[in-house]
Amino acid sequence: MILLELFLGFLRVGMFSFGGAYAAIPLIHDIVLSYGWIDDEMLTYMIAVSESTPGPIMVNLATYVGSSQAGLLGSAIATFAVVLPSFIIILLITILLKTLLKNPYVQAVLQGFKPCMIGIILATGAYMIWKNGFIFQDGTLSIRPLLLTIMLGAVYFGSRKIRKGGISPIQLICLAAVAGIAAYGF
Numbered sequence: 001m002i003l004l005e006l007f008l009g010f011l012r013v014g015m016f017s018f019g020g021a022y023a024a025i026p027l028i029h030d031i032v033l034s035y036g037w038i039d040d041e042m043l044t045y046m047i048a049v050s051e052s053t054p055g056p057i058m059v060n061l062a063t064y065v066g067s068s069q070a071g072l073l074g075s076a077i078a079t080f081a082v083v084l085p086s087f088i089i090i091l092l093i094t095i096l097l098k099t100l101l102k103n104p105y106v107q108a109v110l111q112g113f114k115p116c117m118i119g120i121i122l123a124t125g126a127y128m129i130w131k132n133g134f135i136f137q138d139g140t141l142s143i144r145p146l147l148l149t150i151m152l153g154a155v156y157f158g159s160r161k162i163r164k165g166g167i168s169p170i171q172l173i174c175l176a177a178v179a180g181i182a183a184y185g186f
Contacts, residue, residue, distance in 0.1 A: 002070050003077050009035055010062045010081035019117030021057035025124045028061055037065050044131065058082050144183050152176055 009031045017024035025047060032043055050060035059079055066078030093100065100106055155175060160166035167175075 003074060005035055006066050006069060006074050006078045007081045010066070010078045011084065013058060013062070014082040014085040017058060018113055019120060022124055023117045023120040024058050026120065026127075028058065032061075032065060037069050040131075044128065047128070148176075148179055148183055151179065 013024060013027055013031055017027055029040075029043060032038055033040060038046070046061055046064055047057065050057040050064070053060055059082060062078040062082040063075045067075035070077070152172065152175065156167060156172060
């Protein structure tokens, strides 16, 4: 029964996750908590771990949840279920690519997805900030995370003004790691 639940739960995640992994986090949150596979705190930790390990967040989360619930077979089924819809959609798109992308209705739908995904990603970030006490800790404003966020944002947007492509994501991640160590490690 658990294997079928894993398959159906992560199949829903794969089918209805538009806009990438960050946009899928609220859906994963709802499904994982509704089945009671892991609690909210563990999911937050696993999102952080999934972001820092190689591979897509959805696949990493599906693999972890499947493994925690039904071992190796559970992780294989959950991972298969979460990637199956994307695999099928990509196959269909490659078959219909030439005519489909020229269709104005398809272009309108794709353009409509962009602001929705931005809103979902921002809402997820705000939820994680609020839930983890990122800005407010014990009812008081915590200045270190706020300053780190402002500094990294300034570096990112400032580098886009100076250099054509801006700072690379790898450089920004390394800078964030060094700044985090400097702010919290000493």
